[in-house]
Amino acid sequence: LRLQRYSDAARAYRNAIRLDGDSATRQVGLGEAIANAAGGIVSAEAQVAFEAALKQDPANAKASFYLAMGLAQEGRAGEATAAWQKMLAALPPDSPWRGAVEQALADTASKSAAAGEPVNGPDAQAVEAVQQMSPLDRQAMIETMVAGLDEKLKQNPRDVEGWIRLIRSYAVLGKTDQARDALGRAINAFGAGSEEAKKFTAFAATLGLMATE
Template identity: 75%
Template sequence: AKNPADSSVDELVARAEAHLAANPSDGRGWDVLAPVYLRMQRFADAAAAYRNAIRLDGDSAVRQAGLGEAIAGAAGGIVSADAQDAFEAALRLDPANAKASFYLAMALAQEGRGKEAAAAWQVMLGKLPPDSPWRGAVEQALAKSGSEVASGAAAKGPDTGDVDAASSMSPQDREAMINTMVAGLDDKLRQNPRDPEGWMRLVRSYVVLGKTDQARDALGRAIAVFGADSDEAKKFTAFGASLGLTVTE
């Protein structure tokens, strides 16, 4: 009975939730509620709402990009494989979707592929309208990636250039080179363990090499460094799950 203009956001959301509980097939209702959940940082609820909207009202770039952002938010900002799938689906529907492009570049940065991420953000800057709200985010991301490159940041796993260079080697030499690089990263992290991105590169490198036990061990060590209740530990756990890893006691 209350005028919506006099209601708080929480009250409006509660009314929408009550409506959807009674009318779960109202795709438009889920579509309206999903971005509100996202702004409220209720990421799991946002992901569920976007999935319902897609199931009931069909695919769209905006819905897929929102779903990807919700999945990444629930994982503490890590752009997991599921989030990447959603962003790639958004770009197939709308190649100019800025949110999807931004987060896919972020995924490259999180994988230690800083140069590729910076190149992707530069391409975005060249295409974004002058008044786009994404320009600031892209410029900030580029500045951060540039400072990390300039400072040498942390040791990293093999990048695409290293893989290209290894392609002309014998299988034995190639494997030895990659193993040496990964072992170097592992050693670097033993000496300077408070490097969240370095730990994620190490875990991913072990997974790519098929060394699941070492990947799981590295994941456990990373969590131990920052503490099991830390924000970093939550990100590591979500990142590991996206790679099919669970943390052992």
């Protein structure tokens, strides 16, 4: 029944666009209805609607968020992360979307998916749940996820991608000291002259980080 309501909403948005004219708000509503009708999957049809919204309103946060979520669902975690980071940098400090973007980044960064398994972004229900959380609860949840990744790396320090996720997670959370510490531990785990250490250093540089002496 709920999915049917979303399908009805998508039909209503299409009619509104056809009869009353196109707008970013209507395109975003259409894209969201299509995604919700598909159980939270940002399909190609939904992406077209969100992209149409951004053409009219490049700063539309909801459209940007869902497009990044679509990338994550396709297994393009790196591109999704880049899109969310770009979005986070452009959001006003008091934007209600900051929490959802930070959670999405931490979630994507901390997932240790099996090799070859797509890393899915949070679904529509997860986005809604995060937005309803208090700032303290949201921060606690994110920090718990990152702390779990940190602990895994203490047990298995030979995980290159894990270290990259941890460094990025701390950087996204604004914990620069912890990010630098993670970078230093990653380098020590493989040796300062190793290829892995060079990879860590180059990646950290893109975040404006340098290893501590």
